[in-house]
Structures are given as C-alpha cells and as structure tokens.
Amino acid sequence: MTSAAARTALDLTADLPVPALEDLYRDLHRHPELSLREHRTAAALAGRLRAAGYETAEGVGGTGVAALLRNGEGPTVLLRADMDALPVTEETGLPYASERDGVMHACGHDLHVTWLTGAAEALAAGRDTWSGTLLVVGQPAEETGEGAALMVGDGLYERFPRPDVLLGQHAAPGPVGLYAHSPGLIMSASTDIDIVVHGRGGHGSRPESTVDPVVTAAYLVTRLQTVVSREIAAREPAVLTVGRIEAGTRHNIIPAEARVELNIRTQSDEVRDRMIAAIRRIAAGECASAGCPREPDVTVGNTFPVTVNDPETDHRVAAVHGRVFGAGTILDPGPAMGSEDFAQLAEHEGGRLPYSYWFVTSTPADVWDAAPGTDLMEKFAAVPGNHSPHFAPDLSTVVPGVRTLVSGALAYLVH
Incomplete structure (x- = not known):
C-alpha cells in the first residue's frame, strides 16, 4: 500500500x-x-x-x-x-x-x-x-x-x-x-500568563511616598527565572519566557501599576500546574515584600495543548x-x-x-x-x-x- x-x-x-x-x-x-x-x-x-x-x-x-x-x-x-x-x-x-x-x-x-x-x-x-x-x-x-x-x-x-x-x-x-x-x-503545551503588579504612584522626586511597581516587576522577572532552574527536575522539559513588561508614561512619574506578560512551555499537565503555582507564589511574595497595597492579579490566558x-x-x-x-x-x-x-x-x-x-x-x-x-x-x-x-x-x-x-x-x- x-x-x-x-x-x-x-x-x-x-x-x-x-x-x-x-x-x-x-x-x-x-x-x-x-x-x-x-x-x-x-x-x-x-x-x-x-x-x-x-x-x-x-x-x-x-x-x-x-x-x-x-x-x-x-x-x-x-x-x-x-x-x-x-x-x-x-x-x-x-x-x-x-x-x-x-x-x-x-x-x-x-x-x-x-x-x-x-x-x-x-x-x-x-x-x-x-x-x-x-x-x-x-x-x-x-x-x-x-x-x-x-x-x-x-x-x-x-x-x-x-x-x-x-x-x-x-x-x-x-x-x-x-x-x-x-x-x-x-x-509541547503552551500557556500565557499575565501579571499586574499594583503599586502606589507618585512623583519621581519622592519615591519614599510611593510603592514602585517597576522595581517590584524587575525583581519578579529575575525571581521567575528560578522556576525552571530550581523547581523543575532536570529530566522534565520546561521553558519560562517573559515576553513583555509595560509600565509608566513619563521619565519622572512612578506609575501605579506594572504589567508582566509571560509564557510557559511544558510537556505534562503536572509540570504546567506546578509552574503556575510557583508563578502565583513568587508574584504574591515579591509584591508583599515590596509593600504593595494589594496582591497582584495573576491571569492564566491562552493555552495550547x-x-x-x-x-x-x-x-x-x-x-x-x-x-x-x-x-x-x-x-x-x-x-x-x-x-x-x-x-x-x-x-x-x-x-x-x-x-x-x-x-x-x-x-x-x-x-x-x-x-x-x-x-x-x-x-x-x-x-x-x-x-x-x-x-x-x-x-x-x-x-x-x-x-x-x-x-x-x-x-x-x-x-
């Protein structure tokens, strides 16, 4: 045939x-x-x-x-x-x-x-x-x-x-x-995740009166790199990519929020769920450490099987x-x-x-x-x-x- x-x-x-x-x-x-x-x-x-x-x-x-x-x-x-x-x-x-x-x-x-x-x-x-x-x-x-x-x-x-x-x-x-x-x-499977970090905006000359979401987002991006390297076994293929960060309108304005958009790639539901849980935990922890006025919004978006x-x-x-x-x-x-x-x-x-x-x-x-x-x-x-x-x-x-x-x-x- x-x-x-x-x-x-x-x-x-x-x-x-x-x-x-x-x-x-x-x-x-x-x-x-x-x-x-x-x-x-x-x-x-x-x-x-x-x-x-x-x-x-x-x-x-x-x-x-x-x-x-x-x-x-x-x-x-x-x-x-x-x-x-x-x-x-x-x-x-x-x-x-x-x-x-x-x-x-x-x-x-x-x-x-x-x-x-x-x-x-x-x-x-x-x-x-x-x-x-x-x-x-x-x-x-x-x-x-x-x-x-x-x-x-x-x-x-x-x-x-x-x-x-x-x-x-x-x-x-x-x-x-x-x-x-x-x-x-x-x-592999692919999952998009959006994170909104809520700060307290203000003048760039008075950072002490604000909670800077840009700095918090920067720490968050760095910390997220440990999800794959320190929380997923080496035998499990996984990728985490931060594809976009958006915050602010001018040089001297500390914004009220920052947005981080990321994508994860996995080959099993177990690893996907573990990574999403880690992302939620890390986002909440970094925001709490920075004294953000409220917890971050973490939204799981488009998913490919x-x-x-x-x-x-x-x-x-x-x-x-x-x-x-x-x-x-x-x-x-x-x-x-x-x-x-x-x-x-x-x-x-x-x-x-x-x-x-x-x-x-x-x-x-x-x-x-x-x-x-x-x-x-x-x-x-x-x-x-x-x-x-x-x-x-x-x-x-x-x-x-x-x-x-x-x-x-x-x-x-x-x-």
Whole structure:
C-alpha cells in the first residue's frame, strides 16, 4: 500500500503548476493578515478550492475555510493549513516582502496555505486514482490558539463528515529536503500568563511616598527565572519566557501599576500546574515584600495543548514520505518546545481522532551553508527560525510540501 500511494503521489504531482503556486505564495506573503482577520487569505483559498470542485464553506469559526470532495467509498482524510500571520516587522529584504506595516508571515503559514492549495488541486485532478473523502481546512488564528477550537465549536464536524485521520505539517528551519516525524509527543503545551503588579504612584522626586511597581516587576522577572532552574527536575522539559513588561508614561512619574506578560512551555499537565503555582507564589511574595497595597492579579490566558501523534498513523505517513523522498530524508528529532493548536481539531465527543503532524525543513541552501557550526543542531540554532523577522522559507519547498500532503492523504485513500 505504501509503495502504491507513493507512486500515485509522484504521478499526481509530476506536473504541478509550479509558477502559479509560487505566485500564490508570493502574493500571500505580501499581504499577511493577523489572527481572525484572514479575510483575503481565506477568500483566495476558498476560490481555488471551489474551482477545483470542492463543496466550500467560508466563515467557519470566524474566518476559517472548510471544503469537501466526495469521491466514492473510503475513509475521510482531513488536510489542514493555518492561515494567520504575526505582528512582526519583516527584515528579509525579499522582493515580495510584506506590504503591511508591522505584520509578517514570520511563521510560514503563507507557505502552508500554498501547500494545501496545491495538494487539494492535485488530488482533485487525480480523483480517478483514489477513493474516499477529502476534508480540506484553512484554519484561522493558530498563533493565538483560538482557531481550531473555534472551527470545531462552529460545527465543523456537524456540517462536514467526521474525519478518520487528520494530517498537518509546518515549515521549519533546516536544510531543504528533510521531513521530521515523531511517533508520539512532537510539540509541547503552551500557556500565557499575565501579571499586574499594583503599586502606589507618585512623583519621581519622592519615591519614599510611593510603592514602585517597576522595581517590584524587575525583581519578579529575575525571581521567575528560578522556576525552571530550581523547581523543575532536570529530566522534565520546561521553558519560562517573559515576553513583555509595560509600565509608566513619563521619565519622572512612578506609575501605579506594572504589567508582566509571560509564557510557559511544558510537556505534562503536572509540570504546567506546578509552574503556575510557583508563578502565583513568587508574584504574591515579591509584591508583599515590596509593600504593595494589594496582591497582584495573576491571569492564566491562552493555552495550547500538547501535540501527540498517534504512533500507528505517524509511522504510516512517515513510511510513504520515505518512499516519495528517498533514504535519509526522514528523521525523528524528538519533541519540540514549540506549540500548536492542531490537536484541538482532533477533539471529538466520540474520542480523540488519530493524527500525524510533521515538519518540512525550508532554509535556503545559501543561508544554511553560511551558518556557523559543523553539525545539524549547531547550524539549526544559527539560522533564522519561526517568528524571526528574517524567516524566509526557500521557494524550492513548494513542490515537496505539496507532495507530503498528497502522499500522506493517499496513504489512506489508495486501496
């Protein structure tokens, strides 16, 4: 079955309209849209899917797209791409760089939509080679962790058939031509936490009459660095990042409050709960030590679940990818500390649906070769990664990224 799926995938992608797909990618890259504002992107995807013969719905979960292609008896396979961009100012210098100030496709979702479009069109054109049902999903708001849950909550699986398997992928730094699969945990959970430190404001010349929340926030940020290093066992992967501090309006005014925004990454609920408890304790302690007039507000915000591949599903997809791309192209890097909301598409009242999620490396050859280091991991750490203002996937990944989705789907649709 793996061999037949691989051969069929290569046949269906042998004559892809590469210039048109590259034009689509460049257009999407020039016009990035933030989470739940992906109107132009969604319209472009929906238009291509309709033209390919899919029953297409827009506005699912806000700005999501869902499209169905029924093609006889067989399983239902869901292919997903996320569509949103980030509030990042682009510094790539590309001729097709973002035309929107302060917004950039710094995570590769424009490439994901291009891959999904090419795969959906190729599978529709070659429907005489497979049987079953395709459910193609353009998902909004992955970056904020909202989109998958919004689509499911908006009746995705009531309006469309429940999939038997879900497939998704992500552009990642690394030399072009590698496909990273992990049969099990592949991405971590992520939790945003907001802390408001309440002080007593006043004139900068009379600090003795105030309780300075800026100084308290500074101590808090420093103390938070001990949560992972001193409270979490070394065998437990965990990350705590303070991403934003905001306080004050002028040089000589001591403000009444300071805001600290942070993010934690964990690979188990136990470690997550322990870290949140430690953050609450440390925040309360630092504020009490400073004599703050009230306890801090600690709010747990957006949360991404862990992404755990179904081993049998991932082995099956990795096997067909190995057939398509050849020996040495499939690697298992182990779980990453990055996070995704893809797993929320697999939540169903009948139980969790099986899925495979993998990475497609996309660093241009000249950038990779110029990066310092002698081995894969040293260079990996040195090249621009996701969320960097310099992140610029190589256009040569357009065809491989289409083939990964096509071959993954055909692993189930070729009988």
